[in-house]
Amino acid sequence: MNHIEAQQIIKTEHILSSNRWLDQALQADPPRAKSLVMTIFGDAIVPHGARLWLGSLIELVEPLGVTDRLVRTSVFRLVQDGWLVASREGRRSSYALAPEAGPRFARANHRIYAPPGLDWDGRWTLLLAPNGSIDAGLRAAVRKELEWEGYAMLAPGLLAHPAGDAGSLAEILARVDGAGKIFVCSAAELPGVGARPLGELVREGWNLDGVVQGYRRFIDDFTPLRALLQEGETPAPQAAFAMRSLLIHAYRRVQLHDPMLPLALLPQPWPGSDAYALAQAIYRLVWAPAERHLMEVLRREDADAPQADAAFEARFGGLR
Template sequence: MSVHVSSDDVGVPRAQAGPNPQHLLTTLLGEYLDSSDADLPSMAVVAMLGEFGISESSARAALSRLTRRGLIAVRGTGRPPVYHLTPRAIARHRSRMDHFLGFGARPPRWTGDWVTVSFSIPQSGQAPRHTVRKALGALGFARLYDSVWIRPGSDSGPVTQALHDILDDVDGSRWSVMHARFDQEAGPHGPAAAYDLAGLASAYEAFIARYAELRVAVRDGEVDATRALVARTSVMDSWRRFPDIDPDLPAHLLPAPWPRQAARDLMLEIHSALGSLAEARLVQVATPYWPDAASWITHFRASENSVSVPAGRDG
């Protein structure tokens, strides 16, 4: 598995030339709304994204894309349109916030088990080969050898189903799903060789360097509400990549020192300290177009057990 995350990739918002409106809007909705009952006017969304330099046309395009994806829906037939988060989106956001804020909180329970996939596809099967590799990557597998992929743990159900779906109708293809243990797990021929851990460590270090000055400013009380919204959203938008690219290997397979804890501590400090200020700024920006904004806008925080909950709620 090659992580290939440069310092530029860690920067937020992500795009080749400026913020990615759809990605940014997903982060904002996930961080600051927690009810499908809230009526969200389109102009309020335009104003929110305007804080990040997103144009009105790009904001409306982001709304359309999220509507097509089923994360938001139009309520009624009025003009201008009013949107709401779908129940599916609320469930997804809560789950993802738990994932983002809880990631790295405690070492994984380690049994030494690995799920191993080996497959063979005829040379003419470039398309299914690409599909298999993409599916394996999405399921957290890394390529140990050309057609041998591994992931920590013992749950093989999802990958078995994925391979059935992709390869059952591909003539000449063969595949196996196995449970394995490595005789020399921590050695140079062990599973860590499948991962670009040096690249991942560099990504964590770039994250720390990017936000070190912001942490100092937060500690010194120099971040006002206007800056807090953009800064806090940027930190989360940067951090949220790591749970998806970090395989969360046990400590004995990681190079020392491993920078994830330092990066997580920085993220949590900024995220927690700026939550109320960012929420206040979002309410201020949205209220001219959404009079009920203060009744619906909240912010997620990490609780003592590392599960995210909306601020002011019991979870």
């Protein structure tokens, strides 16, 4: 056997191993169709104009085990829920990100692709709504939205976060019609009074056990894929897109439950840092062939489908 033949055998073995990992991942944890469509919209479609034809979406998710019928049901429900808007041109349907959903996707993308471990200045964002100050519907809506953002209910009528983002908070309160109806302030520990450190509130206000387990499971599931990609050839474009989609889908599911607290307040070692580094490494290895597959699929239905925007290549600290 000559050198070229040996190299070809090694290449084939790596491709088979990557495909085997993909098959095993889909069998072990098949993605829910609606949630997967959301992942693909945020990761792949938003950078390309936030719109695609239904036929393109069906082709993109078919290798991930999602049927034509499940895709149609998923986009119908996402339109009903206000995430997408539908349009028709003859017998074809297209789906675009709803304008009001844009800020929510932007926040989710920042959580996924920006490095964890916010610098902390010691200040907390507090929201206060004493009993009777707002109605029950608004109270429930604010709590639901802000708990998704990582806020904790520390006492009745008191929500808090040590790294609250003012812009996101303003958008959320406006969307649930809570602007001007809830007290919002910034607070810091008062020195010299013998109080417990405010940092200890993290242990009492946030249960991080599930988040830690989620990150560790993500690391266990995707570390073998990183090893395969680092040792072998670049995967085929379709397989690379499937890997990238499963990667972000799995990472996003953990991120949705992570309150995104400053690293200084988290137990050490924090597995979220290792999970981010793993996601970053795999994404950098598959994004280019995945983009080739994505553009080929999009342009079969729309010859003018745009290339990814500038923000795309800034993901994970820069893709190139």
